[in-house]
Amino acid sequence: MPILSGCGYLMYEIYCDGASRSNPGDASIGVSINKDKVEIDTIKKKIGINTNNVAEYLGLIAALEYCVENKVNNVRIFLDSLLVVQQVNMEYKVKSKKLQTHYEKSLKLIDQIEDIEIHHIRREFNSRADQLANEALDEI
16 A cells, blocks of 8 residues: 555654753753654743653653644654653553643543554653753753
């Protein structure tokens, strides 16, 4: 079957990261959206004073919202936060009340995406999302 634009057959890969200086401290997210191995969009923004784990969740939520808004139904999402990945894949319980709201929002968004996988990657393979998050923190 040929790969057809706009029909859900193209593979999206999204790399997301959250950053927090001083944990909790000034925080931001960075998201790199790729289609067929080419970066087609980015998201970077400050998210106020937050912990690193909250920032990681908010990076994932930004990626998921992008998918829902743009009708992306075939996506692999990569994060370097093992905690967040294990929680949204239901391998690890959410014990923090601060994270529970973000966890529940993530699951609601995940349910709206037809074909989705969320994977952990080592930090060195998430450099673009990390770069975007740090650029957001450095902006005045």
